[in-house]
Amino acid sequence: MKKIMMLIGAAAVWLGLFPAAVSAVAPQQPTGSDKFHKPSELFSARADGRALFVEHFKAIHYVNFPVTGPTRIEAAFAGEVNDFRISPMILGIEGTQAGGTVSFTLPGPGWYVLEVNGREKLILLADPVETDVPRVGDAGVISVLDYVKSGSDDTLQTEALQRALDEASRTGKTLVFPRGVYRTGTLTVGSNSRIYLAEGALVKGSENREDYPSDGNRPEADHINNKANYSDNGEFMTFSRLLLVDNAENVRIWGRGIIDGSGTVIRAQGKPANLIRIRNSKDVLIEGVILRDPAAWNTHILHSERVTVRGVKVLNDFAVPNTDGFDPDASRDVLIENCFAYCNDDNIAIKTTNNMDLLQDLERVTVRGCVFITRKSSLKVGTETKAGRMSDILFEDNDVVECDRGMALYCYDGAAFENIRFVNNRVERNFPDNQRKAIHFQILSRSGKGHIRNVLFKDCAFDIMFPKGASMAGLDAEHCIDGVTFDGVTVAGKPVRSLSDLGMEEPRFVKNIRFK
Structure with a gap:
């Protein structure tokens, strides 16, 4: 007690x-x-x-x-x-x-x-309870209703909404979305934007794929109209989204409203649009809103710095593929804190994809205090790992209600994983997908050969033994998993003191495993 x-x-x-x-x-x-x-x-x-x-x-x-x-x-x-x-x-x-x-x-x-x-x-x-609620009429606050028609659920208002966003960026004023429905295609958020979605506000994505143009008309992974060239590799999968924070600084999006990507409908049209992409940006805060129904990854944080996502609720369609929750990609100083995510695919997938040729080492990503449900991996680094180094990653105090894999490290494209910590995380039960492993570490060679070094599991608890236990496999003697420490870990209430306590098959090209 x-x-x-x-x-x-x-x-x-x-x-x-x-x-x-x-x-x-x-x-x-x-x-x-x-x-x-x-x-x-x-x-x-x-x-x-x-x-x-x-x-x-x-x-x-x-x-x-x-x-x-x-x-x-x-x-x-x-x-x-x-x-x-x-x-x-x-x-x-x-x-x-x-x-x-x-x-x-x-x-x-x-x-x-x-x-x-x-x-x-x-x-x-x-x-x-909200404590920071801007009021229309106060100094420095403008209403989106000054730019769009209200009360029309079916009218697409992309151009008018973009004018409102541009004005907020230009002036630094707070743009308020009052209660109501705002139908739109892709919108771009610029520097110095403060966007507040009031309780009852719904930014509803168009149900027409043509309203989500791809960057430079690049072909995307269209599993309906171009099956032969389909790929779920993040470098090529998607170049479109509903909301784009691009080359921007000092951005805040918050409130109790909903951003809905109509993803079930547009993915059925072959369009893998993200819900939100933060690209090449700095000092971005997303707080409190519901982000639901993307057509692919929900929130993609690409080549950006000092991004915080706090108190956000992610509700994806369990039947739509590739609908990750949060994907920090080639970014630095990212904090995902006190969020909820219900996903078809990974709750968290920390990556370096080279999407849009934006690639750098990933450093200092923290995921803490969240509650997660997924049919795939919950706390994951990979699968795309195309940078030289991905380091200083912390998963702390998260509750995984259901997942296929609890904690996963997939080094497939040559990066060096270093200093990855799983601290005080709890995994309750297994979703019956195809892997069914509480822990899964793997090095492969798709476009390079990497390493995994210095991984800590501390005070983590798995409420059950997953059907296939745990698995760790390096690539070869030179590209191996080196240094994994288990300290205060339990499975089904029993302390883990050996590989057999994890139900682990014999590890391959793994050295320096320690139990405390």
Whole structure:
């Protein structure tokens, strides 16, 4: 119990200080159009007695609402409840069941998953109360409604929205998106932009692939119209996106609104557009918003420096391929903190792809305090590794609710991986995909031969033994995995003191494995 309370206290620190009142603030409601917000037919929910809007989005059901402290949840399921579990399990949230209703108390702001009958998920995105809300009419604040028509869900307004963004960049004023729907194709964000999406604002991507032009008309990985040349290699896969932060400095995008890429529709047209790409930029902050339904990687951070993504909620379509959560690529000083990500593909994939011929060593990437669900890898470095060096990478205090591979290092293109730390991460269960390994390290030679050196696992816990255990394989005696330390690691509650405790097959070209 002491450890649980310490964890809750730590969560309160990163979320800020909140009053002790046990109550939920007015819940977030959908935008004015039901077209984009389908009510859940399986779940209904109340927070401290107040009804919440539960949305059925793709394969999940979720609710996004602010809280000020401990909050009592009543979640009703439209069917028989045979069993349930509440994640992150490290918090020890105990629920009670009465008929089809499960009741429990959230300790405060955070990301939680109620799973019923081992299948249906209700994701509870409990935000801290906003403290930095710009008001239209205040000095230095402008409204996007001064540039676009409001109340039209089907009208594409790309040009008008771009004018508003350009004005915000030119003047340094804060551009506010009030509640409403804003249909658009690709938009570009420039330096000194401050963009606030109010609760109920929905930036909705076009459902026409032609509204996402590729850089220099470069051919992309079109699995519908050009199957022979399809590639999921990040160097060639995509050159388009909904929102582009390009060659910019001093950018902030924040709020409680939604950016939706219509990715399920446009990927079916063969268009692998990212949701957000931050390219060749510095000092960028994305905070608090929901980023949902990309056609490929959700947030691609390419050749950039000092990028922070904090408190962001990623909701991808579990059925759309290549929909990673966050992809730091040839970047430096990146922080991904206190985020939630539900992905078809990797939650985190730290890369050096050479996309757009932008390549440099990757350094100092931290991922901490997040909650993740994926059918693929969760905490991953690779697969594209085309720079000379990728170093000083920290995964800390993350809860992986479900994944195919918990922690993966894939050095396939010749880089030197150095000083990679997995500290105080927890993996709850295995998603039955094709690998089913808690840990998977591998060196291959696609376009170069690399190394993996100095990897630390400290105070990490795997709640179960994955079906295939763990696996580590270097390439050869010269291109090997050198220096892996396990300190305070547990599997199914048992301390790891040997390879057999990890269920690991005999490692190949691996040396200096230590157990503490």
